[in-house]
Amino acid sequence: MNLMGWLYSQVEALLGSAGPTTLGVTLIIGGITCILSLICALVLAYLDQRAERILHKEQGKTGEVIKLTDVKDFSLPLWLIFIICVSYYVAVFPFIGLGKVFFIEKFGFSSEAASAINSVVYVISAPMSPVFGLLVDKTGRNIVWVLCAVAATLASHMMLALTLWNPWIAMCLLGISYSLLACALWPMVAFVVPEHQLGTAYGFMQSIQNLGLAIISIIAGMILDTRGYLFLEVFFIACVSLSLLSVVLLYVVNRAQGGNLNYSARQREEIKLSHTE
Numbered sequence: 428m429n430l431m432g433w434l435y436s437q438v439e440a441l442l443g444s445a446g447p448t449t450l451g452v453t454l455i456i457g458g459i460t461c462i463l464s465l466i467c468a469l470v471l472a473y474l475d476q477r478a479e480r481i482l483h484k485e486q487g488k489t490g491e492v493i494k495l496t497d498v499k500d501f502s503l504p505l506w507l508i509f510i511i512c513v514s515y516y517v518a519v520f521p522f523i524g525l526g527k528v529f530f531i532e533k534f535g536f537s538s539e540a541a542s543a544i545n546s547v548v549y550v551i552s553a554p555m556s557p558v559f560g561l562l563v564d565k566t567g568r569n570i571v572w573v574l575c576a577v578a579a580t581l582a583s584h585m586m587l588a589l590t591l592w593n594p595w596i597a598m599c600l601l602g603i604s605y606s607l608l609a610c611a612l613w614p615m616v617a618f619v620v621p622e623h624q625l626g627t628a629y630g631f632m633q634s635i636q637n638l639g640l641a642i643i644s645i646i647a648g649m650i651l652d653t654r655g656y657l658f659l660e661v662f663f664i665a666c667v668s669l670s671l672l673s674v675v676l677l678y679v680v681n682r683a684q685g686g687n688l689n690y691s692a693r694q695r696e697e698i699k700l701s702h703t704e
């Protein structure tokens with residue numbers, strides 16, 4: 428949600444004028460929320476250590492050595508998950524970044540209405556992510572859920588690019604599919620990477636996601652400046668299509684290797700039980 432814009436206008440109304448002081452106060456409030464986040468992380472670290480002590484858990488003492496060079500041992504399914512991640516998110520975050528003017532120019536929205544529709548993806552994600560998280564936990568079949576999410580995102584971009592239908596439909600669909608994708612995609616890393624390499628794998632995933640976002644944001648800006656919004660939308664459709672292709676490839680590779688990425692929740696439970704026996 429574009430909260431900073433709203434916060435800035437509240438501070439502006441409070442101080443009676445816009446300018447460096449209003450901006451400074453707004454940024455200080457943003458900084459305070461970061462400090463709150465840091466405090467929560469510290470409390471979490473303390474509680475985790477306490478649980479380890481009380482429950483006599485030997486976390487992180489498995490004898491496995493963690494190295495940055497673990498990256499070279501990442502499996503093909505993990506690289507496919509990374510490709511899905513990058514090619515999917517580059518069609519969401521940069522689109523939202525440039526979306527406001529798109530809704531003003533193509534659909535004749537006012538500035539306020541364009542901000543509202545542009546925020547709806549995150550507004551939907553807030554309540555829906557826990558629901559989808561539960562759904563994925565209860566059913567398993569992560570690849571199928573990722574496939575549904577990517578296909579729905581593709582449909583959403585196609586609606587925005589090629590039709591004049593009410594864009595709220597496409598944006599709500601994007602919000603739903605974006606929430607579902609996060610719940611099904613990110614946990615898959617834990618199914619293909621040993622526990623001691625999880626931090627490295629998630630760190631790497633974030634890192635290449637951000638690298639992709641940095642590069643694609645520049646390219647998207649250039650396409651917008653030279654070719655306009657229709658070309659930009661076609662570019663985003665191409666990115667999501669690459670993501671869709673990678674999901675299909677992941678399904679095939681996972682099946683060929685007898686992987687557990689698309690197991691149902693019951694199959695996962697049975698395997699866990701057979702390991703504890």
Ligand SMILES: C[C@H](NC(=O)[C@@H](N)CCCCN)C(=O)O
Pocket residue numbers: 516605609613633636
């Ligand atoms: C879970 C996933 N998170 C990310 O992709 C983060 N790296 C960036 C979040 C930025 C949100 N505006 C997600 O958001 O789906």
